[in-house]
Amino acid sequence: MNYYTIKDLETLSGIKAHTIRIWEKRYGLLEPLRTITNIRYYSDEELRKLLNVSMLVKHGYKISKVSVFEDKQIQQEVLKLNEKSLSSEGIIDQLIVSMVNFDHLNFEGILAQEIERIGFEETFMTVVFPLFEKVGIYWQIGSVFPAQEHFVSNITRQLLIRESSRFSNHQASSTVLFYLREGELHELSLLFYQYLALKAGYKTLYLGQNVPFDDLLKLEGMQKVDRVFTAFINGIEPDELNDYIQQMNAAFKRKKVFVTGAQLSLHHPQLPSNFKVVADVRAFKKYFGTLGERVS
Numbered sequence: 001m002n003y004y005t006i007k008d009l010e011t012l013s014g015i016k017a018h019t020i021r022i023w024e025k026r027y028g029l030l031e032p033l034r035t036i037t038n039i040r041y042y043s044d045e046e047l048r049k050l051l052n053v054s055m056l057v058k059h060g061y062k063i064s065k066v067s068v069f070e071d072k073q074i075q076q077e078v079l080k081l082n083e084k085s086l087s088s089e090g091i092i093d094q095l096i097v098s099m100v101n102f103d104h105l106n107f108e109g110i111l112a113q114e115i116e117r118i119g120f121e122e123t124f125m126t127v128v129f130p131l132f133e134k135v136g137i138y139w140q141i142g143s144v145f146p147a148q149e150h151f152v153s154n155i156t157r158q159l160l161i162r163e164s165s166r167f168s169n170h171q172a173s174s175t176v177l178f179y180l181r182e183g184e185l186h187e188l189s190l191l192f193y194q195y196l197a198l199k200a201g202y203k204t205l206y207l208g209q210n211v212p213f214d215d216l217l218k219l220e221g222m223q224k225v226d227r228v229f230t231a232f233i234n235g236i237e238p239d240e241l242n243d244y245i246q247q248m249n250a251a252f253k254r255k256k257v258f259v260t261g262a263q264l265s266l267h268h269p270q271l272p273s274n275f276k277v278v279a280d281v282r283a284f285k286k287y288f289g290t291l292g293e294r295v296s
Contacts, residue, residue, distance in 0.1 A: 002145055004042045006032070012047065012096065013054040020050070027067035029053065044100070051097045052078050059090065088126045095131050099152050107155055120163055121199075124192055125281065128156055132188065153188065160191040164198050172203035176227040176288075179207035179216065181244065186233050189260070193229060193284055200288050202227075213244075217251055228252050229278075232261035242269050249275070258287060 010017045023029040030050060032040040042050075052074050056066050059081055066074065078097070081090070091114060098107035114123040135149055178194045180187055187209045194204050205225060207215075219225065228248070232241060241263060248257060249272045259271070260278040271277070278284045 002044050003033075004047050006040050006042070009042060009047060009050055012100070013050050014058070014093075015050065015054045023053075023063060023067070027063065029063075029067050048097070048101055049074065051093075051100060055081065055090075055093050055097065058093070088130065091127050092131050092134065095127070095152070096134070099135070099148050102148070102151055104151075104155065107152065108159075111156075111159065121196075129189075132156075156188060157191060160188070160195055164191070164195045167198035169198060169201055169203045172201055174226045175203040175205055175224060176229055177205045177207070177216075177219070177225040178229050179211040180209040180230060181232075182210055182212055184231065184234055185209050189233075190229075190231055193260075193278070196281065196284055197229075197288060200285075202288065213247060213251075225255060227256045227258065229258045229260075232259065232263035234263075236263050236267075238267040238269070241267050245269055245271065245275070258284075 004012075006017045006020060009015070009020055013020075015023075020030070024032070030042065030046045032042050032046070034040060049071065053063070053066050056074070056077055057063055061077070066077075069077070078094070081094070091110060094110050095107060097103075098110065111123065111128070114127055118126070131152070135152065176194075176197050178190055178197075180190060190208070191206075194206050197204050205219075230248075236244075245259075253272075253274065255274065257272075257275045258278050259275060264277055265279075276287055278287065
């Protein structure tokens with residue numbers, strides 16, 4: 001069982017700690033345990049209850065009314081909200097509740113509903129990636145545990161792979177190599193860019209995360225690749241980044257190389273002329289376009 005401080009509850013629910021204390025005192029909403037030094041701490045069950053209650057309150061329910069609901073009724077009211085069209089923020093709140101509950105079916109159901117409503121690409125842009133920005137912050141401050149992050153990462157990873165498999169571009173005239181260097185393990189954005197390349201008509205060679213550079217060199221005589229795409233997300237020293245880019249330039253000097261990631265904007269490395277920085281999806285579409293059209 002995991003335990004949370006009142007600050008964790010504030011961060012995850014968006015409800016101020018002062019308000020949580022009032023809800024405890026006035027309505028008996030939560031029953032925190034206390035350490036020997038009299039510091040409140042809360043269980044998984046209490047966090048789940050607060051997340052559900054905060055979602056209802058954010059959507060117009062009165063706390064005085066919700067506080068007398070049984071847990072089952074609270075869950076039923078949350079499900080009713082799920083059937084309505086909510087803002088992206090409301091959808092993200094629901095996904096966080098599902099993450100904390102490890103509720104695989106509900107998490108997938110919410111995403112499926114959004115994909116049906118606004119499309120696959122737009123769902124990832126307005127819901128999934130903002131969700132992971134929040135999860136990343138929560139993880140850094142210790143309010144989300146690794147198992148919870150892995151839970152949502154694996155669901156969205158499988159969703160991207162499943163959607164990408166719809167495209168059969170085996171006869172495409174241009175192939176894009178997608179990979180992450182050794183030590184880079186966060187591949188969701190890479191999978192999404194691969195999906196966009198497939199959608200645009202390219203053939204892709206996807207190697208995924210943590211690829212040794214020597215393995216890339218072995219590809220040269222085995223597989224024809226026209227373009228290379230990678231990301232620099234994890235922390236890296238400026239000199240190490242520059243050295244790696246020079247290695248890439250030597251290996252891929254006759255190819256177009258596309259790079260993305262926070263480390264580029266942080267360190268501003270000198271890029272060879274055949275390198276392009278992909279700042280966002282709009283830039284990716286500009287550089288890749290639809291295969292057969294004129295692209296940069």
